[in-house]
Amino acid sequence: MTAVRPPPPDKDRCGTWKREDTTDQVSPSAEGSAASAAVKDASEPLLRLRGISKSFGPVRAITDVDLDVPAGEVTALAGDNGAGKSVLIKCIAGIHAPTSGEMWWEGERVHIHSPRDAAALGIETVYQDLALCDNLDIVENMFLGRERTHRISLDEDSMEHSALDTLKSLAVTTVRSIRQPVASLSGGQRQSVAIAKAVLWNSKLVIMDEPTAALGVAQTEMVLELVRRLADRGVAVLIVSHNMNDVFQVADRIAVLHLGKLAAIRPTSELDRQIVVDLMTTGTSTRIAQPRPDRE
């Protein structure tokens, strides 16, 4: 669990490790991971992909992708349309099974066959279309599929408490009532609910697909702050975005996909907008001598 993982040694942007946040996340399984803490040293990323490929019939959507996603950082996944960003995150989220390749989670080899497998590991995905039910209220949406029950009836009180708690901890305070249907929320509020839903489960990796795509300026700012807060809590965030502004504002590291291959992955500080655009469109950039494999 995140609580027992030592703080990453050199964190450039989010160096202030919030203790009160990490204590939140102690769970019964913390003992188990304490035993395996020796195995994973600080350099072990939360999620490690090696040689991931996915084909749909004759079409190769992604080829041989190596990607590390460390905890407590925002990793941005950039790429042009059709570069394979969505396929890659769907492989991680358990919606597609990779054709070949290996996935390592906290130093252990894992196979993710379904969204449930991913959820069991602590991987939550916020889809572009948010996957919220308009006719349900905020609490009902946040707990959808994982309702707490008291014998056979739903334990609404406990769920509402936790939902309130999570929204507070993420400083999502603009909603009028937690019991209003999601249909009545603004785009940014809906995005916040979707993200809070992902956080509710003490997830370790939150994947976001274009979280700011349909939002106005103020709401984009709100969501990006939320993303930053997540990473500061020690959660690994993998964010897919077209928007260079957003990527540079929020990401610690940027991975660029080009035609299904990983063109580069490096800290944001070593990149600028032009390089990323070059990488996205051509797969290489004249401003880079050679893509270095990322190693923290």
Next chain:
Amino acid sequence: MAQLDEAPSVAEEVQGAVSTTTTADYLRVSIARIRGGETGVLPVIAGLLLVSILFQSLNGNFLSAGNLVNLLVQAAVFSILAMGQVFALLLGEIDLSIGFVAGLSAVIMAERVEPSVGWPWWLAILAALAVCAVIGALQGSLITRLGLPSFVVTLAGLLFWQGVMLVILGSGGSILIQDQTINDISSGNLSRAAGWIVMLVIVAVFAVYTWRGDARRREAGLTAPPAVLTLAKILLSLAGGVALVLICNANRGILRPVYGVPWVVLLVFAVLAVWTFVLSRTRFGRYIYAIGGNAEAARRAGISLARIRTLAFVLTSFTAGVAGVVYASRLRSISTAIDGGTLVLYAVAAAVIGGTSLFGGRGQAMHGVLGGIVIAAIDNGMGLLGFSAASKYMVTAAVLIVAVTIDAVARRNRPALR
């Protein structure tokens, strides 16, 4: 959980906000909701009042105790069928077969209690309901596993189960029900004292449950109506219960005294209570709403769409089976004259008039009951006025259109259209 340990601080902050929520504020929010398109059962209740006033002004017998009880008994079949249909409609599907599934249920039950077969009444009813549940499972599986449209599958069901029903009825074409218990479902009454006791027990249970729930939520700083409104809700249900029992306990016999709450009213309440609980307080119910609202979101949340959908169709058919039992009990027989086609359309109309959306995700068991009462009221009132069946159909159609129009207009004010 660690999260809960933090709860008090959160609750405190929120309570700060809640304590300022007065009754007036709460009502204002509710009114804003209604204007925003969440009209709930208000239109149908308004419609019911309108219909009552209209018929009462045209014929003074409409609101007499005898006729009101008669109306409730008439409404029972529509109401129960509509409650079944609500499950399908909530998913955004439709079940056209329930009219003849109800018919088949009636025929199976009637055939089993015939003296020549001699099953006890309860076993016959259980058998009929079990067959209906299996029919639901079969149709539901075809719809969910093979991905066939529910409209087509249940249209086939409408024809097929009618055929099966005719085969069982055979050349005679009708079966008389001689079992007293079964006939009493629709025509038997509770004694006056029993009616009062049952009503008071139900209201007391409801009151304790509601009051304790709301009080606990208020204390915890969660969304809850103010105490005054909780009390008003309880008093209103008590008033409703007293009125119902008073009406039912009045003598409505002509040749000999007839009084008491009909068993079938109790049965409708029981079905309503159970299905309301299932829909609003269980995971299964929550998943039905989720699938009706956004099936893809439900699937991604790890909900097994096929299982929930199939189960919903099982419950639809099962409920239709209950309606079939009531139908046969009222006629004390079952014959080829049962018009399952009209019954199912009335059930859909009742659910929609009650406020259930045809597009899925919105509706309650209560809508079916209220819609059923509206349809029965039109039928009954126009019967009193001596109108023909033809004009009853036309007026029912007009009411259906009005109900859908109200819903559509209310929806326009809703923030997110779907």
